[in-house]
Amino acid sequence: MADKIDVTKTLDSYRAKRGEFRILDLPPRQYLMIDGHGDPNTSPAYAEALEALYPVAYTLKFASKRTLERDYVVPPLEGLWTADDLDAFTTARDKSQWDWTMMLLVPDWIGADLVDAAVAQVAAKKAPVRLAEIRLQTLDEGCCVQTLHVGSFDDEGPVLDRMHHEFIPSEGLRMTGTHHEIYLSDPRRTAPEKLRTILRQPVTRD
Known part of the structure; x- marks a missing residue:
């Protein structure tokens, strides 16, 4: 069997430096996704989303290793975040306004049939509350700007402000x-001031 693949080391999209804004063009990639709304620190929906995502992701990983003989490290959690007012991210940081989609990357050699089988396998055990809401979806971001933020999530505002404005x-x-x-x-094992988060914004040329 080939070596275990770690996408954070093989894909350019996971490369970012603190203090550097980088422009890159990204190909379409597929993710396990689930949506929600509200403060991720207090919203039950957020915790339930992760409780549904991870069992499917790990079941999929083991299925890939067993049936396709391709093993990989489950990629890091990712999130898409929106709000009616973008100041909710940069200055006010009003998390109650946030809509989110939490995601885990699915390697491109895995098809929808294997994902469906993984969901069914998780459901046959003890189905998480929001399991039925998980979907496999392709995200096509194209041209993006990204940087690495080191520190608390609550300290992202000034970095995003510089990026945006x-x-x-x-x-x-x-x-x-x-x-x-x-x-x-x-975040369960890392001090807030040492958290490493890639911040990405899709862009287009005027």
Whole structure:
């Protein structure tokens, strides 16, 4: 069997540096997705979303290893975040306004049939409350700007403000699509000041 694949080491989309805004073009990629609304720190829907995502992701990983002989590390959690007022992200940080889609990348060699089988296998045991809401969907972001934020999630505001209002306009770009975060650290095991999060914004040229 080939070595276990870790997409954070093989895909360019997981490369980012603190203090550097980088422009990159991303190909379409498929994810396990589930939607919700509200403060992720207090919303039961957020916890229930993760309780549904991870069992499917790990069941899928083991199925790939067993049936396709291709093993991989389950990728880091990612999130798409939206709000009617973008200041809810950069200044006010009013998390009660946030809509979100939590996601886990699915390797491109895995098809919908294997995902359906993984969901059915999880359901046959003890189905998470929101299992039926999980979907496999392709995300096509195209041109993006991203950077690495090191620190608490609540300290992202100034970095996003510079990205949105300084770097993106200075490059002749305009924001489009949805704010995207990639959580390289496990907040259960990492001090807030050491959390590593990729911040990504899809853009287009005027």
